[in-house]
Amino acid sequence: MADKTILIAEDSSVILNLTKKILELQRYKILTAKNGNEVIKQVGNNKIDAILMDLNIPGKDGMQCTREIRANENKEISSIPIIAVTGNANNYTMEDFKDAGINAYLPKPLDFDMLVQTVKQYTAE
Structure with a gap:
């Protein structure tokens, strides 16, 4: 099986690493990607199997990036699974996530078992 490519959008180096x-x-x-513009650039330049999207990245936030990706004319890009990661989910409802096109959501601090399980679920063949 070819390795799957995951884009991690996160501005904290510690969490990112x-x-x-x-x-x-x-x-x-x-x-x-450390900010929204980098997210959009990476998505345009690479085949990505899933995105871990911190919602509080600088520039375009995760919700804006998600909407932009969902609106992409290229089916391969617009259908990339997006897993939102956020420390203040209280700012959002599941409806907000659904409307933006987010597939799954992980709270911070990250539970890494949950993370791996969720990524696997969305990158399974």
Whole structure:
């Protein structure tokens, strides 16, 4: 099986590096983005199997990025599974996530078992 590529959108280096290590142990190929513009650029330039989207990234936030990806004319891009990650989910309802096109949601601090399980669920063949 070819390695799956996960884009991690996260502006905290600590969380980014930890998440990256954990997913690399599961044999995922990792791309990273520290702000919304980088997310959109990575999505345009690479084949990505799932996105871990911190909702509080600078520039365009995770919700804006998600909407932009969902609106992409390229089916391959608009259908990438997006897993939202946020420390203040209270700002959002599940409806908000659904409306934006978010597939799943993980609260911070990240439960890494949950993380791996969720990523696997959305990248399964």
